[in-house]
Each structure stands twice: as C-alpha cells, then as structure tokens.
C-alpha cells in the first residue's frame with residue numbers, strides 16, 4: 001500500500017474532557033487512486049488530512065507514506081515531505097492576491113527542482129486566457145482551478161483537497177472535479193479529497209467513510225448504488 005494509517009489516535013484534552021478525534025483507526029490507499037474521505041462534521045476528516053499532510057502529529061500509531069512513517073519524522077523532514085511530495089487545495093483557494101494567475105503558479109514552481117511546464121498546466125486547467133488576471137478578477141471556480149495549478153506545478157505525489165468545492169455552485173463544482181480527474185489521469189497523482197458531500201464520492205476509485213474518529217468503511221471501486229445508499 002502507498003498510504004497506510006495504522007492504529008491512529010489523535011486525542012485532545014484530558015480526563016473526562018478527552019476527545020478522540022481519531023480513535024485507533026486503520027486505513028489504506030493505493031498509488032494513483034482518487035480517494036474520497038467522507039464523514040459528517042466532527043468525524044475526524046480534517047484531523048486525518050492534517051496528519052497525512054504532515055501538518056500535525058498523531059498521539060499514537062503510524063502514518064506510513066511510500067514506506068516512511070511520518071510519525072517518526074523530525075519537523076525538518078516533515079517540511080521537506082510537504083514541500084516535495086504534497087500539493088494542497090483548500091475550500092478558500094488561498095491565492096496570493098497581488099500576483100497574477102501565472103505568477104501564482106510560477107512562484108510555487110520555483111520551490112522545486114523539476115516543476116511541471118507552467119504553460120501546459122495552465123492550458124490543461126483552462127486558464128490560458130486568464131493568465132494575466134489577478135485572483136479578485138476571477139470567479140470562484142476559476143480561482144480554484146488556479147489553486148489546483150499552483151498545487152500541481154510541483155508535480156506532487158499526493159494532492160490533498162479539503163472541501164475543494166465547498167464554496168462553489170453545482171456547475172463550477174463539476175468543472176473543478178473534472179479538472180482534478182484530468183490531473184489524476186494525466187500525471188497519475190494520488191488525489192485525496194475530504195468532504196461531507198456524498199455527490200463527490202461518485203468520482204472516487206476508493207471511498208473511505210469515517211464516523212466518530214473511526215474508519216467504518218474503505219471501499220475500492222465501490223458500486224455507485226452503494227454510495228447512494230450510504231448515510232453520513
């Protein structure tokens with residue numbers, strides 16, 4: 001397995017006030033999959049994404065990525081892991097407002113030795129005619145496509161997406177998801193999306209459902225009917 005969480009625990013607080021955001025849970029994902037992590041509010045999705053993203057440490061357990069345990073890495077090693085292996089896309093886009101579309105992407109390309117071709121990527125995301133625009137001149141869906149370009153230019157092994165369509169209407173959401181699928185298809189990037197939107201699960205190769213800090217199902221190529229019947 002490319003990604004494996006083993007007996008992961010994330011505990012907040014002490015004594016009677018203890019909250020188990022992750023409660024001795026296991027999960028796994030294969031390389032180049034699109035994985036959708038589904039769960040209701042407070043189920044532990046962000047906690048899991050933060051641990052996989054090297055932004056937070058578990059209280060117990062292992063988070064193995066490509067054979068290495070993130071839980072055993074130093075802060076410096078985690079920083080290199082985040083810079084070289086990961087791309088992040090958030091609901092709130094987080095673009096640099098005083099840089100153009102192209103500059104937003106180029107700024108990130110400069111961080112790595114072997115970035116993707118900026119022109120090809122901008123073209124692939126349908127942004128060529130907006131490349132000289134500033135973020136505030138773009139729609140939400142266009143801004144999210146820039147965020148995807150910026151995350152992908154590093155050629156990450158894993159693209160981590162946190163509610164990436166949460167702020168978008170249905171049409172823009174579909175377009176953004178289609179672009180993410182294209183990124184997965186073209187560059188074979190493993191994509192992990194956390195969401196409480198069941199519709200997004202339709203594009204997944206694997207669906208991981210999390211409830212009260214525990215992974216309650218991990219379905220590969222789940223038939224769509226089972227997805228429709230799932231309750232969050």
Ligand SMILES: Nc1ncnc2c1ncn2[C@@H]1O[C@H](COP(=O)(O)OP(=O)(O)OP(=O)(O)O)[C@@H](O)[C@H]1O
Nearest residue numbers: 012019020021039040041042043044045046047048
């Ligand atoms: N810093 C913290 N201190 C205390 N409790 C926390 C902290 N962060 C998260 N929790 C708790 O851990 C549990 C899981 O939270 P988490 O944010 O991972 O859920 P989530 O599924 O991402 O929710 P949402 O969809 O609302 O973002 C919740 O009960 C939450 O209140």
